[in-house]
Amino acid sequence: xxxxxxxxxxxxxxxxxxxxxxxxxxxxxxxxxxxxxxxxxxxxxxxxxxxxxxxxxxxxxxxxxxxxxxxxxxxxxxxxxxxxxxxxxxxxxxxxxxxxxxxxxxxxxxxxxxxxxxxxxxxxxxxxxxxxxxxxxxxxxxxxxxxxxxxxxxxxxxxxxxxxxxxxxxxxxxxxxxxxxxxxxxxxxxxxxxxxxxxxxxxxxxxxxxxxxxxxxxxxxxxxxxxxxxxxxxxxxxxxxxxxxxxxxxxxxxxxxxxxxxxxxxxxxxxxxxxxxxxxxxxxxxxxxxxxxxxxxxxxxxxxxxxxxxxxxxxxxxxxxxxxxxxxxxxxxxxxxxxxxxxxxxxxxxxxxxxxxxxxxxxxxxxxxxxxxxxxxxxxxxxxxxxxxxxxxxxxxxxxxxxxxxxxxxxxxxxxxxxxxxxxxxxxxxxxxxxxxxxxxxxxxxxxxxxxxxxxxxxxxxxxxxxxxxxxxxxxxxxxxxxxx
Ligand code: HEC
Ligand code: HEC
Ligand code: HEC
Ligand code: HEC
Ligand code: HEC
Numbered sequence: 001x002x003x004x005x006x007x008x009x010x011x012x013x014x015x016x017x018x019x020x021x022x023x024x025x026x027x028x029x030x031x032x033x034x035x036x037x038x039x040x041x042x043x044x045x046x047x048x049x050x051x052x053x054x055x056x057x058x059x060x061x062x063x064x065x066x067x068x069x070x071x072x073x074x075x076x077x078x079x080x081x082x083x084x085x086x087x088x089x090x091x092x093x094x095x096x097x098x099x100x101x102x103x104x105x106x107x108x109x110x111x112x113x114x115x116x117x118x119x120x121x122x123x124x125x126x127x128x129x130x131x132x133x134x135x136x137x138x139x140x141x142x143x144x145x146x147x148x149x150x151x152x153x154x155x156x157x158x159x160x161x162x163x164x165x166x167x168x169x170x171x172x173x174x175x176x177x178x179x180x181x182x183x184x185x186x187x188x189x190x191x192x193x194x195x196x197x198x199x200x201x202x203x204x205x206x207x208x209x210x211x212x213x214x215x216x217x218x219x220x221x222x223x224x225x226x227x228x229x230x231x232x233x234x235x236x237x238x239x240x241x242x243x244x245x246x247x248x249x250x251x252x253x254x255x256x257x258x259x260x261x262x263x264x265x266x267x268x269x270x271x272x273x274x275x276x277x278x279x280x281x282x283x284x285x286x287x288x289x290x291x292x293x294x295x296x297x298x299x300x301x302x303x304x305x306x307x308x309x310x311x312x313x314x315x316x317x318x319x320x321x322x323x324x325x326x327x328x329x330x331x332x333x334x335x336x337x338x339x340x341x342x343x344x345x346x347x348x349x350x351x352x353x354x355x356x357x358x359x360x361x362x363x364x365x366x367x368x369x370x371x372x373x374x375x376x377x378x379x380x381x382x383x384x385x386x387x388x389x390x391x392x393x394x395x396x397x398x399x400x401x402x403x404x405x406x407x408x409x410x411x412x413x414x415x416x417x418x419x420x421x422x423x424x425x426x427x428x429x430x431x432x433x434x435x436x437x438x439x440x441x442x443x444x445x446x447x448x449x450x451x452x453x454x455x456x457x458x459x460x461x462x463x464x465x466x467x468x469x470x471x472x473x474x475x476x477x478x479x480x481x482x483x484x485x
Contacts, residue, residue, distance in 0.1 A: 036083075049209035052165055053176070054150050054175060056406075059203040063212075065357055070365035072201075073118035081397050082369040090397040091115045099408045102415060103442065106318030107325060108135045110302035116329075116452060119367055122146070122200045133192055134239075139193025140186035140284040144272035146194075147202035147476045148185075154245030155196065168215065169208065171257060182219040186284055206268045213258045214264040218271035222255070224286025225267070229253035233291025238263055265346035270332035275447075281306045292333040294447050294465050299439070301325055319417040321428055322435035325444040334451045339457030345381070353377045363401075371474035393456055400448065400455025403466045407445045410473035417480050430483055437476035444469035 047053075047061040060067030077083045085091045093113045094100050104110040112130035126132060126145040142148050153165055156177030163173025185193050208215050216222065218328040229252070237240045240263055244253045255267055255404060275297060277285045304312035308403070313323035335341050340350075353369070353376035355363045364479065369378035371393060374386045382389055428435075444465045448455065455462035 021270060037134045038155070040403060050154075050166055051169060051204070051209060052150050053209060054147050054199055054204060056199065056202045057138075059207075059209075059284045063203075064186075065360065065362045066365045069355070069362070071120070072366040073368070074100055074120040075366075075368075075370065076117060077372060079371045081392065081401070082114055082371065082452070084117040086192070086229050097408070099412050102412050103408065103445070105415075107315040107326065111135075112301055119201055122195065123194075127165075128193060133280050136280070136282050137190040138186060139188035139190055139277065140278045141190055142185065142193055143218060143220055143276075143278065143284050145200070146197035147199040147205050148197050148270075149178060150203060152181035152219070153177040153380040155184050157181075157220075159184050168210070168214065178217075201272075205271070214268055215259065216264065216267050216271055219269040220268070220276060221274075221285050224274070224288045225255055225270075226252045227286075228288040228292065231288070231290055233293070235292075235297060235336075237336055239466040243367070252380050256302075261346060262346055265348035265352075266332070266335070266341070269347040273331035273452075274450055275328050275330040275333060277301075279314075285362070292336045294333075294444060297333070298325070298443055317415070317438070318421070319452075320415055320435065321431075322438045322440060323419075323444045324439045327448075327450045329444060330451050331453065331457060334447075334453070334461065336458040340457070349380075350354060350377045353380070396456050396459045398453040400459065400462050400466070403463060403470075404445065404448055407441075407469040407473070408449075410443055410470045414441065414473040414476045414480075417477050421480055421483070426483065434476050434480055434483075437472045437479065440474065441472035444472070 016351060045062055047058045049059060076086045078085045091114060092472060101110050108131040122145045128140060149475055152214060153174065157165060159180050161177040161180040167174050204215050206214060228474055229244055240258045240260055241253060244258055259267060287297045287300040290300050299314045306312065314326040316323050329421060350370040352363045353373060355364045371390060374389050378389050448462045448465055
């Protein structure tokens, strides 16, 4: 018998003695204990869940409460800055803020860009956006818009990866299947790839079917977090990374092994609510090798080269010709810079609060704005009246919006000035330093605009970024004036 199991036996013996001695007490509390156990294990075990059970309804047979709330992500709502409105189609971000058309000129985002809505819509909304129907897109888009790990693993198997589809997700075979399939589906056209999936994000994407433990399954995240761990960027909000760094580093950081449950309560969201590159020129990438801050990600993009040797860019601005960057929903990154992350508060704490149902405490899977449920989302920690908490959020969001208005005005003015100088005959060569300033300003305005909390996830960081954006745009205008014609 090995040493650990001998120790376990001994522990078991001691526990049994203690239990006997306190039998009376146990009997008294028996009923309570039963109910607690029920609360802990609300598993009805009606359906056999495996690594190939994609359909949330199957999981719902065992976990009806979570499934019921998950289904409610079909419900539309709006708050002052959140949600997508209650009626009909999602509202257009371009109509809401026409400056964005000028800012994104020449890019697919200038033709169709809507407010997000609930998880239930993620696959349908992607299939119908003009960014997909009017522009060629790759299968990599599916990474965050479908339940796709079964499809990834199957595609991996089809391409010769070892093992079987039923093997546990944490096995070496499963990882090889996943990564191979991710690579291959990413190379398909969107039209071809989307036929391989049927459901929006599902239980299997965040839960182990055998134990229901939280897990991360997205290849982009698994690769990105390894890169972040290897960097020397401080991650006080992800202590398991700092712990891994202090170790021997023989094996790469592995969130499903190393991260705490509390960290996973944010990481499951960080699988998708992040900045990324997703196009035909290289594999889907989360740019975290220098850290999660706006300038660290910018530097990572600046140091990235496409296979043809060209410096990374998202698109060439139609009017100025500058090669610029587009930020996408960096919620995980912005949250990382805020006081809540630093205090150990996870995405799920606010967006998936506990709801009491009888003896059970169930995590609401109706993921939505926490402002619609302040008592469960905020007042568990903050002992202020609801109106006061809402007012505090509003102050942060209104200030962010006002500063962002200035930053967008400054950027559109820079764009107009460059256009005018080009018309007056200035060559692109002369304009290179100005293009660089447009790139910096654009990246920063967009980092806050594409982030969906209107500053709330990290108010001071959002203000710092917008301050820099304004500065770079104005520097660009000043420099333009100084160019001798
Ligand atoms: C301390 C609470 C808190 C934490 C932690 C938190 N959020 Fe939020 N989040 C908010 C609030 C408040 C808003 C603003 C909602 C609104 O304007 O209606 C918001 C907005 C959002 C939105 C837009 C919601 C909408 O209704 O349109 C998304 C998406 C989001 N958060 C994702 C995340 C992710 C991902 C994480 C973790 C990386 C996270 N949040 C962490 C409180 C939080
Ligand atoms: C598989 C990718 C994926 C994961 C994982 C994911 N999200 Fe989302 N989330 C999306 C997409 C895509 C949308 C937008 C769907 C649309 O507009 O059709 C979205 C929308 C949202 C919204 C807006 C809801 C609304 O009704 O307006 C919130 C809030 C949100 N997510 C928070 C979270 C939180 C918190 C987590 C982690 C518990 C999380 N998401 C995990 C992809 C994901
Ligand atoms: C790394 C994850 C990720 C990838 C990859 C991704 N998305 Fe999304 N997408 C999201 C999240 C999260 C949201 C919700 C937040 C938001 O709307 O800002 C979203 C929202 C959307 C929406 C609804 C709002 C809008 O922008 O109109 C559309 C449409 C969309 N994505 C299309 C695409 C297309 C097309 C691709 C491939 C080029 C793609 N997505 C790739 C995560 C991703
Ligand atoms: C985007 C990720 C995500 C998806 C998708 C998801 N869950 Fe969860 N789930 C969570 C998080 C986060 C928790 C909180 C876990 C914790 O604190 O340990 C949770 C908790 C649970 C629990 C434990 C009890 C509880 O309520 O806290 C069960 C059971 C569960 N989910 C079932 C489901 C089922 C069934 C589905 C599909 C209908 C599903 N989940 C989809 C993220 C997810
Ligand atoms: C799990 C606990 C927890 C939850 C849930 C939580 N907070 Fe906090 N919040 C904190 C902590 C900790 C701080 C840091 C200040 C402190 O230590 O008191 C903080 C700080 C704040 C601040 C000051 C922000 C700043 O940048 O200085 C605001 C505003 C706030 N919270 C609002 C909210 C709102 C609104 C919600 C719900 C959407 C919420 N919080 C949910 C724990 C929490």
